[in-house]
Amino acid sequence: MSWDEWDQLKADAAQRQTTHMQINSLQGEGGYAKPSGTAGGAGRLKHKSGPWTKAAGTADDLQTTTSTCRVELRSAHEGMGSGLEGLASLGSLKIVLNSWEERLQSVREECSSLEPKLRQVAVDLGEVDAEVGAMTKGVKVPGTRMGL
Numbered sequence: 001m002s003w004d005e006w007d008q009l010k011a012d013a014a015q016r017q018t019t020h021m022q023i024n025s026l027q028g029e030g031g032y033a034k035p036s037g038t039a040g041g042a043g044r045l046k047h048k049s050g051p052w053t054k055a056a057g058t059a060d061d062l063q064t065t066t067s068t069c070r071v072e073l074r075s076a077h078e079g080m081g082s083g084l085e086g087l088a089s090l091g092s093l094k095i096v097l098n099s100w101e102e103r104l105q106s107v108r109e110e111c112s113s114l115e116p117k118l119r120q121v122a123v124d125l126g127e128v129d130a131e132v133g134a135m136t137k138g139v140k141v142p143g144t145r146m147g148l
Contacts, residue, residue: 052122059115066108070101 077097080090 050122052118052125056115056118056122059111059118062111063108063115066104066111070104070108073097073100073104 074097077093080093
């Protein structure tokens with residue numbers, strides 16, 4: 001093998017090392033996606049179940065709070081009709097009370113529906129992360145410790 005051939009092989013190998021994968025709509029300068037923290041890239045997708053679990057906990061807390069508020073609201077208005085029958089605003093107060101009770105019930109029902117769904121998202125995404133992580137461990141990358 002002549003030096004010229006050897007130089008050509010080295011140049012070809014170097015060319016292959018600088019080839020970058022292109023992801024549509026995530027192009028940096030030079031036509032390839034850049035790693036997180038560099039100009040032109042949009043960063044890396046990261047997932048943690050914590051925010052989903054926290055949101056589920058908040059939905060659960062809101063269920064309890066709205067239920068308690070409805071009870072307190074109703075109790076604060078008990079006996080309101082006694083001796084106040086002649087007031088024009090009594091009818092309006094009852095309408096407002098009913099409106100707020102309905103709103104609080106709607107919030108409670110929505111939170112009741114959301115809470116298990118948010119917890120399931122945390123589980124589902126966590127399982128996907130673990131599965132993908134396990135699959136990537138089998139990939140051997142030349143020139144790295146794992147790809148000897």
